[in-house]
Amino acid sequence: MNIQITFPDGAQRSYPAGTTGMEIARSISEGLARNVLAMQLGGQTCDISTQVSTDATVRFFTWNDAEGKAVFWHSSAHLMAEALEAFYPGVKFGIGPPIERGFYYDVDFGDTRFSSDDFEKVEKKMLELAKRGSAYERSPVSKADAIAYFQEKGDPYKLELLEDLSDGSITFYRQGEFTDLCRGPHIPDTSPIKAIKLLNTAGAYWRGDEKRKQLTRIYAITFPKKSELDEYMHMLEEAKKRDHRKLGKDLSLFTFSQRVGQGLPLWLPKGAALRERLENFLKLRQRELGYEQVITPHIGMKDLYVTSGHYAKYGKDSFQPIHTPDENEEFLLKPMNCPHHCEIYNSEQRSYRDLPVRLAEFGTVYRYEQSGELHGLTRVRGFTQDDAHIFCRPDQVKEEFKVVIDLVLYIFKVLEFSDYTAQISLRDPNNTEKYIGSEENWNRAEQAIIEAADEKGLKTVIEYGEAAFYGPKLDFMVRDAIGRSWQLGTIQVDYNLPERFDLTYIGSDGQKHRPVMIHRAPFGSMERFVAVLLEHTGGRLPLWLVPDQVIILPISEKYEEYAREVLKLLKKHDIRGLVDERSEKAGKKIRDAEVSKIPYMLIAGEKEAADGTVSVRKHGGTDLGVMDTSTFIELIKEETNI
RNA sequence: GCCGAUGUAGCUCAGGGGUAGAGCGUUUCCUUGGUAAGGAAAAGGUCAGGGGUUCAAUUCCCCUCAUUGGCUCCA
Numbered sequence: 001m002n003i004q005i006t007f008p009d010g011a012q013r014s015y016p017a018g019t020t021g022m023e024i025a026r027s028i029s030e031g032l033a034r035n036v037l038a039m040q041l042g043g044q045t046c047d048i049s050t051q052v053s054t055d056a057t058v059r060f061f062t063w064n065d066a067e068g069k070a071v072f073w074h075s076s077a078h079l080m081a082e083a084l085e086a087f088y089p090g091v092k093f094g095i096g097p098p099i100e101r102g103f104y105y106d107v108d109f110g111d112t113r114f115s116s117d118d119f120e121k122v123e124k125k126m127l128e129l130a131k132r133g134s135a136y137e138r139s140p141v142s143k144a145d146a147i148a149y150f151q152e153k154g155d156p157y158k159l160e161l162l163e164d165l166s167d168g169s170i171t172f173y174r175q176g177e178f179t180d181l182c183r184g185p186h187i188p189d190t191s192p193i194k195a196i197k198l199l200n201t202a203g204a205y206w207r208g209d210e211k212r213k214q215l216t217r218i219y220a221i222t223f224p225k226k227s228e229l230d231e232y233m234h235m236l237e238e239a240k241k242r243d244h245r246k247l248g249k250d251l252s253l254f255t256f257s258q259r260v261g262q263g264l265p266l267w268l269p270k271g272a273a274l275r276e277r278l279e280n281f282l283k284l285r286q287r288e289l290g291y292e293q294v295i296t297p298h299i300g301m302k303d304l305y306v307t308s309g310h311y312a313k314y315g316k317d318s319f320q321p322i323h324t325p326d327e328n329e330e331f332l333l334k335p336m337n338c339p340h341h342c343e344i345y346n347s348e349q350r351s352y353r354d355l356p357v358r359l360a361e362f363g364t365v366y367r368y369e370q371s372g373e374l375h376g377l378t379r380v381r382g383f384t385q386d387d388a389h390i391f392c393r394p395d396q397v398k399e400e401f402k403v404v405i406d407l408v409l410y411i412f413k414v415l416e417f418s419d420y421t422a423q424i425s426l427r428d429p430n431n432t433e434k435y436i437g438s439e440e441n442w443n444r445a446e447q448a449i450i451e452a453a454d455e456k457g458l459k460t461v462i463e464y465g466e467a468a469f470y471g472p473k474l475d476f477m478v479r480d481a482i483g484r485s486w487q488l489g490t491i492q493v494d495y496n497l498p499e500r501f502d503l504t505y506i507g508s509d510g511q512k513h514r515p516v517m518i519h520r521a522p523f524g525s526m527e528r529f530v531a532v533l534l535e536h537t538g539g540r541l542p543l544w545l546v547p548d549q550v551i552i553l554p555i556s557e558k559y560e561e562y563a564r565e566v567l568k569l570l571k572k573h574d575i576r577g578l579v580d581e582r583s584e585k586a587g588k589k590i591r592d593a594e595v596s597k598i599p600y601m602l603i604a605g606e607k608e609a610a611d612g613t614v615s616v617r618k619h620g621g622t623d624l625g626v627m628d629t630s631t632f633i634e635l636i637k638e639e640t641n642i
Numbered sequence: 643g644c645c646g647a648u649g650u651a652g653c654u655c656a657g658g659g660g661u662a663g664a665g666c667g668u669u670u671c672c673u674u675g676g677u678a679a680g681g682a683a684a685a686g687g688u689c690a691g692g693g694g695u696u697c698a699a700u701u702c703c704c705c706u707c708a709u710u711g712g713c714u715c716c717a
Binding site for chain 2: 370590
């Protein structure tokens with residue numbers, strides 16, 4: 001009996017029933033047969049050795065497909081486990097999945113220590129095993145047999161995993177000496193794994209549960225070619241150069257001090273000026289959009305946070321209260337600005353005609369983050385939010401929300417963040433007691449966000465269980481240099497704080513009504529935003545933001561006077577720059593200016609001094625030639641006009 | 643907070659039981675130059691902090707702090 005196989009391009013071929021994926025691949029071309037790693041059969045990814053017995057759609061995966069890579073890395077994880085077992089008999093294995101780049105395996109080494117010193121021998125062993133070309137053999141097992149196997153082997157983790165599996169759906173995969181509980185699929189055999197690198201180890205709680213045993217997670221990556229591994233390692237090196245912590249140091253933007261405390265950034269003059277420019281940029285836009293700036297203190301009475309609900313939720317896990325000589329007095333460092341802003345709203349009676357009231361503040365807040373999760377400027381304990389709270393009528397929520405979305409997108413556009421994702425965070429439907437506020441309000445808020453995002457044409461992903469405890473939110477996430485995703489802009493609807501603070505406005509009916517609150521921070525925080533901006537630009541900040549826009553390079557001492565004159569003129573036009581007065585050759589000065597990423601170099605020598613011109617070189621090497629100083633000033637003005 | 647790694651000059655790093663080294667940077671002098679590194683000299687260090695072992699510790703051991711890769715967490 002023959003079966004019809006349909007390929008992704010729509011072509012069809014017929015084969016005898018029971019033909020394997022590999023045979024089908026070979027019938028297409030020898031090259032495909034050599035490179036194919038797995039296949040998709042009727043929507044399911046499976047081994048290439050699978051026999052096809054009914055009409056089906058088939059797609060082949062090679063290293064060039066994300067699916068192919070995932071299978072390759074999953075198989076590599078098994079190979080690593082085999083190598084580890086060879087060195088450490090009796091080790092127990094948790095899970096070993098592929099990840100976005102590479103794979104990991106969680107291992108319980110018992111009393112043995114495993115660290116980066118042991119990487120090399122494992123890599124060597126893996127290569128040796130890979131060369132044998134052992135097949136990955138799939139075998140269905142009964143649940144009883146599976147349990148018996150791992151009981152015999154003494155692996156409690158696999159036994160626990162087995163508990164959740166139903167009989168009949170369990171398969172083992174074996175390659176060489178190693179057998180693992182695994183759904184698959186896998187590559188045909190180990191031979192395509194040609195380049196292997198163990199990357200790092202980490203402690204990882206079994207099943208992500210802090211209370212359970214911590215296993216050693218080994219991260220690694222493999223490739224079918226040595227050159228691809230080299231390329232990958234090189235890419236990692238390059239990414240390191242874009243790390244905002246390095247750039248912040250190189251460009252003298254910020255620093256940390258052990259004596260001030262961990263996670264408490266110190267902004268250096270250039271960094272502070274950069275941040276101020278960003279703040280002014282946003283302030284200007286917000287003024288146009290009807291925001292009013294306010295200023296509130298860094299501390300507030302404990303009662304304020306009891307009222308807001310934050311104390312009950314986070315009091316114990318945060319910075320501890322501040323006491324005054326008056327023993328009844330207790331203050332808290334503010335972990336957010338909303339309660340203060342609510343009190344400002346409450347300071348006068350509001351009419352429906354006054355709404356929306358939009359209160360904005362670059363508010364510095366303090367949060368006790370666990371020491372292990374602090375990271376450069378992206379995760380700190382003291383930071384400044386570009387915060388604002390919009391108090392509006394229920395009928396204005398969606399419109400206000402849309403305007404805020406526009407504001408975020410405007411910022412992303414100006415700063416050329418094109419690679420962002422928008423995430424709608426809703427309640428965890430299985431754990432609703434985590435949240436404060438009524439069911440009805442939550443539903444309304446969630447609906448408003450979904451609709452506003454939809455009407456703005458935003459491509460969003462919905463995450464359940466990611467909402468704040470007081471309301472759902474829309475977050476904008478941007479990736480850093482090494483692919484980690486950070487939340488920047490955030491917009492949150494809140495029906496709860498208005499209740500708790502008893503916020504009201506007088507409606508057209510003369511009655512009191514409850515306003516709705518929207519929290520929003522388009523940058524997220526100044527710290528995190530600057531960090532991500534640095535990594536995005538690799539330190540080559542846009543001209544309007546960069547600390548030093550221009551450096552003037554006199555060819556020799558004789559032209560320093562002229563260089564200073566030019567600088568004076570530039571400063572008159574609000575152009576930021578400096579003169580390199582060192583006794584170095586032009587080549588050296590240019591090199592140093594390139595390294596410090598200054599956008600424009602003005603070379604001033606005999607000819608320029610005589611004619612009142614400058615010779616303009618852009619960062620990166622473009623020579624714009626000689627021009628009048630006034631022409632250059634116009635050029636800068638044009639480019640900084642945002 | 644937990645598991646691992648790291649901490650040596652302003653920066654990047656080497657070294658190693660007998661009180662420290664390179665490159666870059668800085669300062670000074672020579673050089674006065676044309677689009678990515680001119681030459682010479684000098685200054686600069688409680689080898690993160692504390693304790694221990696030792697005749698002797700920056701080096702070995704322990705603790706603390708900080709940084710860092712993850713995990714957990716993230717208002």
